[in-house]
Amino acid sequence: xxxxxxxxxxxxxxxxxxxxxxxxxxxxxxxxxxxxxxxxxxxxxxxxxxxxxxxxxxxxxxxxxxxxxxxxxxxxxxxxxxxxxxxxxxxxxxxxxxxx
Numbered sequence: 001x002x003x004x005x006x007x008x009x010x011x012x013x014x015x016x017x018x019x020x021x022x023x024x025x026x027x028x029x030x031x032x033x034x035x036x037x038x039x040x041x042x043x044x045x046x047x048x049x050x051x052x053x054x055x056x057x058x059x060x061x062x063x064x065x066x067x068x069x070x071x072x073x074x075x076x077x078x079x080x081x082x083x084x085x086x087x088x089x090x091x092x093x094x095x096x097x098x099x100x
Contacts, residue, residue, distance in 0.1 A: 005071055010088075013087060031076075042094045043061055043095050044096035047081040054072060061096060
């Protein structure tokens with residue numbers, strides 16, 4: 001498990017995410033987040049005003065899609081979060097974002 005990963009959006013922008021050990025973001029700051037399976041495939045990407053909320057779909061992700069790690073990216077600006085989220089979804093179309 002890598003402490004950091006980088007994802008490339010459809011725009012070509014690269015976003016760096018930090019591992020949330022134990023799938024616990026340990027912060028109430030706003031940001032973006034992703035769930036990865038054991039092979040490193042993004043199964044869900046989200047954004048939130050409070051990263052504690054990043055675990056809302058964690059159980060479902062583990063059970064249905066084999067989620068193994070949670071990564072977060074602090075991002076206080078709501079507009080930036082939404083733009084980044086849309087850019088990543090457009091690039092990689094995670095399975096849980098398709099069935100939401």
